[in-house]
Amino acid sequence: MTEPETPSPSPETSGATGSLPAPPNRRRTAIIVGSIAAGVVLLGGITAAVVASSAAQAEAEAKEKRAAALVAERDAALDTFRDAKDACGLTAQDGVSITDEGQTMTIDNSSLAFLESIQAATIDEVFCVLDEVGGSSATRSLMESTRALDGRQTDEWDTDWGSIEVSWSYHPDDGLDTVWELELSDELSDLDD
Numbered sequence: 001m002t003e004p005e006t007p008s009p010s011p012e013t014s015g016a017t018g019s020l021p022a023p024p025n026r027r028r029t030a031i032i033v034g035s036i037a038a039g040v041v042l043l044g045g046i047t048a049a050v051v052a053s054s055a056a057q058a059e060a061e062a063k064e065k066r067a068a069a070l071v072a073e074r075d076a077a078l079d080t081f082r083d084a085k086d087a088c089g090l091t092a093q094d095g096v097s098i099t100d101e102g103q104t105m106t107i108d109n110s111s112l113a114f115l116e117s118i119q120a121a122t123i124d125e126v127f128c129v130l131d132e133v134g135g136s137s138a139t140r141s142l143m144e145s146t147r148a149l150d151g152r153q154t155d156e157w158d159t160d161w162g163s164i165e166v167s168w169s170y171h172p173d174d175g176l177d178t179v180w181e182l183e184l185s186d187e188l189s190d191l192d193d
Contacts, residue, residue: 080102120175
């Protein structure tokens, strides 16, 4: 007769605690899955860092472009009186003076400006400047109707980059004398070169 077979211990029932280490395939799978997960997290972190760096660089470039645009706008605004003077064919010999880095202009007019010996702008040249700097027809009417008894008059209007104020007085002997002041917006006047 043959001896009855003794059942060999099964992996589930052997050992002091009754458990065996996981088979090598399961351990290897866990290590691979853990490595992949760590790689995905690391790749995600690197991608987030690159995206954040690119966003910061784009923001810095946008700020730099905005600053350059503001400087160009300020410089163009400061050329307003020079451009108007040139467009109207005026020179210093015509009694025109531009000071304060382009923010102030004076124009001397004389009722005798048609004489070549008088260094003053004609009234038409004064009104040409008014048109060039965006003055209104109401301002022109006020200038035309000013009398010597009225004293110094003032008008102001807004521009894209701030405002312009013109003040004037009239006397039959001296003509219409004007002082033009350019006021930049806070954003433009606070710029450093």
